[in-house]
Amino acid sequence: MDAILPAARDYSLIGRDSQRAVETGLAAAEWYHTDVSRKEMKELMRRDDGPAIRDTAIWLSSMVVLAVLGVVLWGSIWCVPFFLAYGVLYGSASDSRWHECGHGTAFKTRWMNDAVYQIACFMIMRNPVTWRWSHARHHTDTVIVGRDPEIAVMRPPDLLRLVLNFFGILDAWHAVVDMLRNAAGFVSAEEKTFIPEQEQPKAVRIARIWLAIYIATIALALYMGSILPLVLIGLPRLYGAWHHVLTGLLQHGGLADNVVDHRLNSRTVLMNPVSRFIYWNMNYHVEHHMFPMVPYHALPRLHAMIRHDLPAPNPGILDGYREMLPAFLRQLRNEDYYLRRELPLTAKPYRDEFHGEAARAATQ
């Protein structure tokens, strides 16, 4: 398998690198997994409604309380902190809820996963059909150029885009364009590469329902002569997005692409309990990618079990940024550069027959 790209990366899902990934065996490859006994893995995979019911009750009831306080104090400066907190629960906590419920691992009960999935998808403005399929591809071909539709930081990094996305600006803009296009009955050529034909009408139906909700919200705002309805629905995707971008960039930012070992392309970061609640433990990102069947509430246990085989986690968000931002800057000059994470002596080594050339290119 040849992991080196000859020229600037082509991230199109229907472009040169997509074809190349298929030809070289990078697409749908077999990935490295740390050995975990079947007995231990079954224990880790076990589903439980309890933690997610608790967390969802806290999440949604906090939103209701914060929204009521924000509305009551609307017109005074005192509404601001309540809306800022509401915004994070709407525009950031929805990202991890969408993600975990999309995997179907958050709750044991299927309808609970599906209900929270739909609510969270609406908040984060990700079509539940499109993104279920795009995320499946992200897990098959994690950070494989031309295959993974969810690469947050392409090389060379577009730093302006990153900054704008802390306020959800480009993401929301693309989401609105996609919603309008899907609502008009069109599924793009790229979407067709990962959404099976029989699923495409569902994406269109959802887009139409959402469009109706946004039209109703805008109509209400016009009728009231106030932006308040939009501050509650829609705009929190912008003013509350910062936390999910802050944590999400760390997932793969600055690390290798076109490799088949999640220890090389994903990052585990130890975080404070509030961020972990908002992020639903996705800071254990190497662990999540290696074993996506393990529910979010069991990831700390999985981390403890396999940490001997993984690069040391970053001890905090700040430390992660201290490592990642200089890598972004270096990638502006050399887009082959990446952070090669050191393994502890107890770990199985990287398979250099797959990744050695990428490492050499990075140092040039």
Next chain:
Amino acid sequence: MSDWIEACTADDIDEEDVMRFDHEGRTFAIYRSPDDEFFATDGLCTHEHIHLADGLVMDDIIECPKHNGRFNYKTGQAKGAPVCVNLRTYPVKVEAGKVLIQLSQ
């Protein structure tokens, strides 16, 4: 023609669990349900080529370890995205503690 093949012993599989069985270049998944019945399906997920035996059995569902696609392993029915194609199932019987699956020709 019917062809019963010994896959494993009943004790090889825990209740509500699954085991991989390879035979003549093909791979199968053998299940033991919570009510102690045995079932067999093709071993690979119909979404991508992933071994279902690494997945999770819950009641009559096998969940694929890659993208969490779900099948009813008793009927082979795909239960929704990202799996859309049903799994092939095979007859199973237990005789003298041995699990036999019938591979039709």
